[in-house]
Amino acid sequence: MTVVATTSSTTNKVLPHPLNAWYVAGWDHEVTRKPMSRRIANRPVALYRTEDGKAVALADACWHRLAPLSMGKTMEKDTIQCPYHGIVYNSAGRCVSMPAQETINPSATVPSFPVVERYRYVWIWMGDPTLADPDLVPDMHQMTSDEWAGDGLTIHAACNFQLVLDNLMDLTHEEFVHSSTIGQEELSESDFVTVREGNKVTVTRWMHNIDAPPxxxxxxxxxxxxxxxxxxxxxxxxxxxPSTISIDVGVAKAGTGAPEGDRSQGVNGFVMNTITPETDRSSHYFWAFMRNYALDSQLITTQLRDGVHGVFGEDEEMLMAQQAAIDANPDYEFYNLNIDSGGMWVRRILESMLAAEGRLAASA
Amino acid sequence: MAATNIETWQSATVEQVVPVADGIARIVLEPSLPLKAEPGSHVDLMVEIDGEPVKRSYSVVESNHDGTRLVISVMKAPLSRGGSTFMHGLVPGQRLEITQPLQNFPLRVGARRYILLAGGIGITAIANMAAVLKRLKADYTLVYVGRSRSAMAYLAELSELHGERLEVHVDDEGSSLSVPALVGRADADTELYMCGPIRLMDAVRRTWVECELDLPNLRYETFGNSGWYDPEEFIVRVPKFDLEVTVPQGRSMLEALEDAGAEMMFDCRKGECGLCEVRITELSGAIDHRDVFYSERQQRLGTKMNCCVSRAVTSPTGSRSDAGAGPAVITIEPN
Known part of the structure; x- marks a missing residue:
């Protein structure tokens, strides 16, 4: 089934993904001299590193008979060899050797996707390569800053990427989905402010003078x-x-001035999330929890990573069930609540990106 | 550059046909299923020759951002069978069957330096690349080679767009291109994209190898329609099929054999893949190899040829001065 979004008076339940954007292809440590395959934006991609350590992303299908290059091996310099008939490509996706003939067919190329390494991730651009400006990589600077420490993992979420974005743009779900860890009733009782600026949206919520959840x-x-x-x-x-959400979270001793800017009597974390569409029905959800205290403690890094991993497992279960319910009820619409304002701005922005790519269908 | 090459046929309306150089027409098409044309792409379209539909490929010279307007340019070839004559006879409002843009000659974004080399009508494949590199503020030189200015399409427009990045060589003005000098300007970080006559491309390819530059950085597209010698009529004999076929000037050996009912193996029909290879058992004359499948060593052996593009010529050396009287005769064993 293909996801189609339309311009319509009702809310698109799920969205196709913009292609002219940077998405995370993998953690930097995942991409090695041994090629790996990952489906990104519906297309299988072979990821590997050159002898010089540069990350490379090629379409994971040999020009000749479409055998997966990721099953092959990396060769000298920046090359990779198809495991089937030995055709060798360089990092630009150009054939450099056809073992069974003296020349190289000039048409023999596989698509090579622009990549940028930043913030502990390898980012990939699946759309028009002439638009792939590295300055457009979303800001996730806490991942590599000296002032922050932490780690993260990847969730393979069996749902459209928009559902993950919805989940992160409205955290009132914490009260119900994460009641044993970070949920509390003040979340849905407290007021929030949504601000949209260009391709960015901010949702701010303060809860004053409350008990800290576990x-x-x-x-x-x-x-x-x-x-x-x-x-x-x-x-x-x-x-x-298109799909990066960093959440500035924390608590401070009540009444010590945190809302006014003095967070010295508190603890601060950043939940770093970036979602890569795998297919129209599944996503690679890369996350990390970064903190700005006890920077040297690997124990705390591991505890936080494992703790958040448990919390996000609860989201994963809900998202999978939600996608299944959407698929099982194709004739039911989405309705919106006031708490959805952040997520609705996200949809509006993504729809405008899709429209610019000519990929937003007119309403039926 | 995730290029897919699925042939999607559609109708297109001719919007404009104007001359842009001696024998070259600029044809603006409005496709019914528009798709943006990436630099280096081409369309296949059906021309009519003697009332029969025949497929031809033309590079997309320019396209607007959503592909609703595609421009191709067609040179009227004196020895053609009539495809280019048909194209020159198009009138606004006429409809054609064309494919959505197809890609065999992708431009890689991100090379440190580019040299774009266009010979004659080859500018049609190169012009769009140059425009994109200009937009990307890339380091590029556009080298445009022709016999005479009046035969070079788009000179004024290219000069205006590319300014000093355009370098023009005109044979009849005595400013012919020096291939060694051109290739000498390339280094390990340079990619050279070319489209033009096979003599020019062969010379560049040979020099590129001599200079020990990486072959994958030399990019070219061939439509298999030019050789070292003018096409001559010749005779091909196929004992296996008990056939003797005359190959006219404007027809390939593969086409002539197909016309005669021989079931031939082939794929690209432009001298790249090698599938239409036939073994030569007897030859009076010489072979004008027009393919890029064989190495020079293999071409010199003269034991095989790619019948989709290569031809027989009368001269035993290929030179005009010792051209023979009768047509060349070649005997082959097909695969």
Missing amino acids: FWLKNMRDKFPGFEGKVDRWQIINFEA
């Missing part, structure tokens, strides 16, 4: 041993098109 109480005690008492809690969700 996850945050633990973090406060890592920094302030024996901490007891009320906190001010914040969640500032920063979306950057």
